[in-house]
Amino acid sequence: MGRWIIPDKLNMVGSVTVYRSEYKSSAESKFIPSAWDNRFIMNLSAVYDIAKNWSIGAKVSAIGGAPYTPYDVEETAVGATIVKKEYERMLQEDARDVIISSCCHSVNLLIQKYFPDALEYLADVVSPMQAHCLDLKKRYPNCKTVFIGPCVAKKDEAEYYEGIVDAVLTFEELTNWLKAEGIEIEQEMDACPESRARFFPTTGGILKTMAKDAPGYAYMAIDGVENCIAALRDIEQGKIHKCFIEMSACVGSCVGGPVMEKYHRSPVQDYMAVAGFAGERDFEVAQPQAMSLKKNFTYIEHKLAMPSENEIMTVLRQMGKFKPADELNCGSCGYNSCREKAIAIIQGKAEISMCLPFLKDKAESFSDTIVKNTPNGLIVLNENLEVQQINTAARKIMNIRSESDVLGEGVVRILDPTVFINVKNTGRSIRDERVYLAEYKKYVEQTVVYDQESRMLVGIMRDVTDEEAARVKKEKISRQTLEAADQVVEKQMRVVQEIASLLGETTAETMITLTKLKESIDDE
Ligand code: SF4
């Protein structure tokens, strides 16, 4: 700092501050400059005295530039190449039965949380994103790594496995950021024959890059959560052996990833876009030791809160279990008891409809309701033509007071059995046949069906007595109208004939008179 003074005239002060601002990310790492490591600040101020006790002044400052942050961009296909080489090594050297690829963090979590028995088959290898960041940190000590891709799950992976990937951005976030900054990127094709691993984000892409020459192994690719779950169930049940399975949670793999969804054109076009960009050979990579690529996958316990007794009882009641005797504990839903099942429903792990007895009861009570309330008469007979079921509408047609009056009785007691015998013997149903039940003075339209499986005859009767009476009445009115019309026409004809005969007589008489008159005039 310095100062220069001319008394009663000028007062100048100048200062220079020199500093360094650096930090270490760990005790072992080197110091690196912070974002405000400008190194110096220079200030110069001057005050000049003018008349009448006034002074004017000025100040100038200068500050060093912010430190330059070197950056570079590389594609994760480099990490993918490292990962696929490790998969190939495992298949050749480790005596493993099933190997599930571990590139998709969502699949890894699925196995860690819900399929712990399949954990031993999950390849204990870092993902391409991690392999690439580890490789970058080795090549550029102290560098920070940012992964940019189509997957939101990668944010969780980066957080879960600290110190490998420093930040994750989705393509969408990057696009929005560039837009906000008004930056447009020129697209250009980066053709490179050593880029086979660019196939990785497509279904089967990992397999496409692999040698697939491990003796006795089958290779397959599965995408979509449902397919992955089905395959994991098979693996847990020991149904799959000697197999390398590429699993992706998204249909179409990462090109069908959640962030890509709204930009989707079509799965085929998506694949073609990637395929046209991939080369035929592997990237040149310095393959790290297998140990440094190891990733430990452990069971992630997800404890769910235990519901209260009240909540359990409420769900049990919804399941039709009102008393302990209703709890059949049959196990057909996969739970040891109805109570366990009710707890699973509350915890969101099961559906109420997964209880077979419940469904059966519900279906039965539903069909009972239909049978009871249908306006059609319904009667069910066994092969001996004995009444097994009869509904209210049928009883009304046949004036039967109560069901118990006829249940188990031969149908002959209430109906002519001929039609039932015919249908049973021929196996041919009768549909909508109109018959008169003389003993009940009722017309019905009857359908009789024989159910071979249950060996039951079902008779459906629609009471059409009113309809029939209306038809007969209408017929009678029509007939009477026709008769009346006939009578009127006949009468009219008679009158016409009479008029005609009268007219004929008069005309003849007139003609005779006129002829006579004409003859007498001629004679004169
Ligand atoms: S398949 Fe889907 S969830 Fe899995 S890594 Fe790719 S984008 Fe992410």
Ligand code: SF4
């Ligand atoms: S299927 Fe239904 S009745 Fe059987 S144990 Fe499960 S909940 Fe209980």
